[in-house]
Amino acid sequence: MNYPVIRGAAYALIHAPNLLLAQGSTQTMERAKHPDSEYLSKLPQHLRSFEAAVNYAPNQAYIGNLLPDELNNIAKPWYDNPIEGSTQGKFGEIMDETLFYALIKISDSFDLVMLEQSFTEELKARLASHPLFAHQASLLKDGDDLADIEKRIREHGAQELHMDGKLVGCIKRAHDWDVNLNSHTMLENLVVKASGVLALKNLIAKNGISADEIEYIIECSEEACGDVNQRGGGNFAKSIGEVCACTNATGSDLRGFCAAPAHALVQAAALVQAGIYKNVAVVAGGATAKLGMNGKDHVAKGMPALEDMLGGFAVLIGENDGVNPIIRTDVVGRHNIGRGSAPQAVIEALVTDPLDKVGMKITDIDKYSVEMQNPEITVPAGAGDVPTANYKMIAALGVKRGDIERQQLADFVKEHGMPGFAPTQGHIPSGAPFIGHARDLMLAGNMQRVMIIGKGSLFLGRMTNLFDGVSFVIEANTGKVSATAGDTDAVKKVVAEAMRQVAQSLLEEE
Amino acid sequence: MDLENQARIKELAEKHGPENLVVILGGAEAEASGLAAETVSNGDPTYAGPLSGVQLGLPAYHIFEDAIKSLVDPQVYDDQISMMEMVLDVDEIIKEVSTYREQYRKF
Numbered sequence: 001m002n003y004p005v006i007r008g009a010a011y012a013l014i015h016a017p018n019l020l021l022a023q024g025s026t027q028t029m030e031r032a033k034h035p036d037s038e039y040l041s042k043l044p045q046h047l048r049s050f051e052a053a054v055n056y057a058p059n060q061a062y063i064g065n066l067l068p069d070e071l072n073n074i075a076k077p078w079y080d081n082p083i084e085g086s087t088q089g090k091f092g093e094i095m096d097e098t099l100f101y102a103l104i105k106i107s108d109s110f111d112l113v114m115l116e117q118s119f120t121e122e123l124k125a126r127l128a129s130h131p132l133f134a135h136q137a138s139l140l141k142d143g144d145d146l147a148d149i150e151k152r153i154r155e156h157g158a159q160e161l162h163m164d165g166k167l168v169g170c171i172k173r174a175h176d177w178d179v180n181l182n183s184h185t186m187l188e189n190l191v192v193k194a195s196g197v198l199a200l201k202n203l204i205a206k207n208g209i210s211a212d213e214i215e216y217i218i219e220c221s222e223e224a225c226g227d228v229n230q231r232g233g234g235n236f237a238k239s240i241g242e243v244c245a246c247t248n249a250t251g252s253d254l255r256g257f258c259a260a261p262a263h264a265l266v267q268a269a270a271l272v273q274a275g276i277y278k279n280v281a282v283v284a285g286g287a288t289a290k291l292g293m294n295g296k297d298h299v300a301k302g303m304p305a306l307e308d309m310l311g312g313f314a315v316l317i318g319e320n321d322g323v324n325p326i327i328r329t330d331v332v333g334r335h336n337i338g339r340g341s342a343p344q345a346v347i348e349a350l351v352t353d354p355l356d357k358v359g360m361k362i363t364d365i366d367k368y369s370v371e372m373q374n375p376e377i378t379v380p381a382g383a384g385d386v387p388t389a390n391y392k393m394i395a396a397l398g399v400k401r402g403d404i405e406r407q408q409l410a411d412f413v414k415e416h417g418m419p420g421f422a423p424t425q426g427h428i429p430s431g432a433p434f435i436g437h438a439r440d441l442m443l444a445g446n447m448q449r450v451m452i453i454g455k456g457s458l459f460l461g462r463m464t465n466l467f468d469g470v471s472f473v474i475e476a477n478t479g480k481v482s483a484t485a486g487d488t489d490a491v492k493k494v495v496a497e498a499m500r501q502v503a504q505s506l507l508e509e510e
Numbered sequence: 511m512d513l514e515n516q517a518r519i520k521e522l523a524e525k526h527g528p529e530n531l532v533v534i535l536g537g538a539e540a541e542a543s544g545l546a547a548e549t550v551s552n553g554d555p556t557y558a559g560p561l562s563g564v565q566l567g568l569p570a571y572h573i574f575e576d577a578i579k580s581l582v583d584p585q586v587y588d589d590q591i592s593m594m595e596m597v598l599d600v601d602e603i604i605k606e607v608s609t610y611r612e613q614y615r616k617f
Contacts, residue, residue, distance in 0.1 A: 342590040382542045389538065389597065396596040409596070 002482045003326035004272035004317050006474060007279070008207025009436035011063050011092040012198040012312035013423070014100045015053040016291060018162045020308050023187060024292035039296050046298060046305040048079075050096045053308065055082035058374045061421040062311070063089025064436050068372075068418040078376055079304050091436040092202040092313075098163055100310075102127045103194040104171075106139040107243055112186050114152060115161070115169035117143035132201045136243075144169075159183045178228040188288045189225045189236075191310065196221070196240040196285030199312035203281065204244065209316055215277040217241045217251030220264035221284040222426050224255070240283055249281070257461070258371065258430040260284075261313075262454025262470040265432070268317040269327040269472070279318045284432075286310030287425045294381035294424070301380045311428035315435055322479045325442040331358055333453075333471035341467040347393050350453050350471040352401065362398040365416065365451045365473070369434035372422040390453070391417035430454040435474070442476040450474045511549040516559035519550055523566050529617045533570040534578055535607060538598055543572055544606030551614035567616025572607045574600045 021027060021043065030037055053059060057078045060066045065086060075081045087094045095103070102123040105113045115123065120143030127137040149170050152158040158170035171190065174181035196219060204211050219237035226233030237251030256263045261284060268280035288310070295305045320326065333354035339345050351362060370390035378386055395412040398404040404412055422429035431452040441447035455469040523531055533550045537543035545555065547570035554561040571578045573591060582591075 340590075344590060344593040347593070382539060382545070384539045392597040393593060396593045399596065400593060406596075 001330060002273065002320050003329060004269045005320050005324035005326050005477065006435060006439050007316040007318040007321075007324055008203050008209055009091060009315045009432075009439055010199050010203035010206055010313065011089065011433065011436060012195060012202055013053075013059055013062060013092070013094045014097065014195055014198070014286065014310040014312075015048075015050045015094065015308060016097050016100065016288075016310050017047040017305075017308050018097055019191070019288055019310070020047070020291035020295075020305065022160060022162065023184075023288045024295065024307075025289040026292050026295050030296075039299055042299050043292070043295060043305060046295075046303070048304045048306075048308055052079070052082065052304070054087055054094050055085040056306075057081070057083050057085075058376070058421040059094060059309065059423075060085045060089070062092075062423070062433060063094060064091030064440075065089045067437060068421045068434065071419045071421060076376070077303070079306060090440070091206065092199065095198060098123070099126055099130070100194065100198075101161060101163070101169065102140060103133070103198060104190050106133070106136050107190055107194040107197055107239075109239070110174060112172045112174055113169065113190065114144040114149050114158070114172065115140070116146050116149060116167075119143065119163070119168040132198075132205055157183055159187045175227070180227050180231050188223050191288045192221050192223045192225075192236055192285035193239055193243070194285070195310050195312040196236060196283045196314070197243045199285070199314040200240055200244045200246075200281060200283050203283075203314035203316055207316065209279075211245045212248045213279045214241070214246045214249045214281050214316070216268075216271060216280045217246065217249050218264040218268055218280065218282050219251065219253045219284065220255070220260035220282060220427060222255070222257065222260070222287055223285075224253075236285065237283065240285070241281075246281070251281075256454075256468060256470075257456030257458060258427050259454040259456030259468045259470055260427050261430055261432040262452060262472065265315060265317070265327070265452065266329075266332055266470055266472055268315075269329050272317050272319055273329055279316060281314055281316050283312075283314045284427055285312050286428065290425050294377060294383075297381040298377075303380060306374070306377045307424055309423040309425075311423045311425040313428065313432050315432065320477070320481050322481045323443070323477055325439050325474050326477050328358075328473040328475050331355065331360070331473040333469070335455075335467060335469040337466060341465070343393055344397065346455070346467055346469055347397050350455070350469045351394055351451065352397060354471060354473070361403045362394060362401075363403060363412070363416070365449050366447050367418060367434065367438065368394060368416055368451050368453060369418075369431050369438070370453045371420075371455060372418075372429040372431070372433045373420045373424050374422060374429075375420050377424050378420075385420065387417060387420040388413060427454075430456075431471075438474055442474070445476070448476050511546045511554065511559065511561075513559040516549060516554060516561040519566070519568070520560050520564065523568065528566045528568055531566075531568050533568050535570055535572045537572070537603065538594070540599060540602040540606040543603050544610050546570065547607045547610035548614065551610060551616075565614070565616075567614060569611050569615040569617060570607060571611070572603050574598075575604055575608070 161169040171187040173183040217237040224232030234253040264282045333350040335349045373386045375385035391413040422433040431454040438450040453471040550568040
């Protein structure tokens with residue numbers, strides 16, 4: 001079988017404390033219910049500086065400067081033990097909020113973003129020195145008067161954009177009455193688009209890819225764009241591709257809660273293997289609503305509000321080049337509708353069912369990339385260490401099946417797992433964060449096989465109580481590329497001719 | 511505890527009478543399971559949901575507790591629960607849930 005390959009993976013983080021305060025759903029709900037709450041008054045003192053976010057070890061692991069396993073060598077809590085980080089990573093970058101406002105502006109096709117004039121001048125200078133966006137600095141235009149911005153907020157319900165305690169701009173509504181085009185939704189959607197752009201631009205720049213090679217884009221985040229007549233009409237994918245000059249691409253949006261990236265990657269692999277498109281990019285932007293989601297617990301426990309990062313990623317799937325790691329499209333797990341939602345059934349469906357198909361044991365997978373949420377964020381909020389819980393479940397299933405002994409359970413977790421390192425942005429931590437590291441390790445000959453697992457809690461949409469999940473295996477490329485489509489056609493013709501001859505001889509015998 | 515689940519439990523208690531209800535928990539973590547047991551007996555300690563200040567006094571058990579486990583078909587338990595029993599801190603979860611249950615149950 002001619003498997004498709006992972007040609008590159010890129011990861012973007014944006015430090016967004018002002019968006020956390022103004023737009024995170026925990027904060028907006030608290031403001032609506034208890035505007036004078038202790039939490040809201042304390043929260044600003046728990047925000048991190050950009051420097052602290054850059055030097056936070058899990059963020060460095062996310063952009064590729066540190067292997068997730070290396071986090072085991074850093075004392076906890078990681079927020080109290082900063083490392084020497086960089087904004088530039090092997091797989092991507094960490095951007096500050098000021099520059100990100102510029103990205104939102106250049107991603108805006110409908111003049112919805114207003115930025116104050118002097119702030120715009122500052123942004124122009126900064127954008128002009130960014131290697132990926134310098135040529136787009138003129139898209140910032142001249143900026144707006146502060147008085148006009150204030151009027152838009154006061155009289156037309158525009159969303160405020162703040163920096164260092166000052167109002168620097170706003171995002172307008174795109175329609176007076178349409179709830180799907182109101183200013184809140186437009187802000188969330190523009191953030192998805194801009195963070196997706198940052199990830200896709202990094203994918204192209206850091207992997208020697210030409211933007212016009214990409215023929216299809218699948219966007220797999222968790223927001224929906226559309227108007228009152230089609231809430232999720234789309235199309236983030238094409239809008240992101242437009243900003244990134246992917247002139248030969250079309251695309252579409254795929255949704256599946258946190259499982260969406262795994263669904264998208266499997267579909268991208270299928271499109272390439274079928275020969276429909278040569279190169280398919282899977283892209284996701286970040287979730288504004290999830291900023292500060294567990295902030296109440298973090299503040300109550302005297303920690304920094306660690307959910308101040310918007311995440312994004314982009315992965316390019318291409319035809320087998322004999323070099324890059326392959327996606328084993330014959331080792332795909334799916335949580336089917338009839339399976340039931342017990343954790344045991346879910347893990348069987350996603351882990352052991354696909355491995356059984358090809359006669360592999362759970363120990364044949366070097367590393368499992370599950371829901372890679374950073375435990376430092378989730379444990380204080382009572383949600384436990386999500387990756388470790390997943391590894392224990394896989395190991396326990398292995399014990400039940402006889403793949404490993406019960407006393408090997410802890411060792412399995414250590415050897416085949418890794419610490420969580422991704423921000424709690426729903427779809428962002430789900431399986432995809434390790435693809436870049438896995439590709440690197442496989443290209444260097446240091447890893448053979450990884451399983452990517454994405455799981456989704458569909459009950460949140462109130463349409464079904466079913467659980468969901470999809471998994472697939474990435475494997476080091478052996479260098480052997482099987483017969484081309486043309487060769488296969490020739491073989492098929494020979495077989496068909498032989499069959500015809502057999503049929504003819506049978507008829508003659510009759 | 512999820513606000514919607516609080517509303518459901520409150521409604522069920524009003525409809526069937528709290529003396530006729532037992533809550534079975536499946537939480538994966540001791541603190542969260544204890545919080546749920548507290549919420550359905552002594553009221554929502556976070557004062558966020560419909561059970562704020564409402565002391566239903568319902569007894570809550572975790573599915574891992576023998577009192578409940580022994581009522582389940584062993585094959586079903588093995589298929590649905592046994593793997594998680596291997597993974598989670600069963601003793602800690604039971605300790606937390608039973609502490610709140612014995613402290614606040616009215617029935």
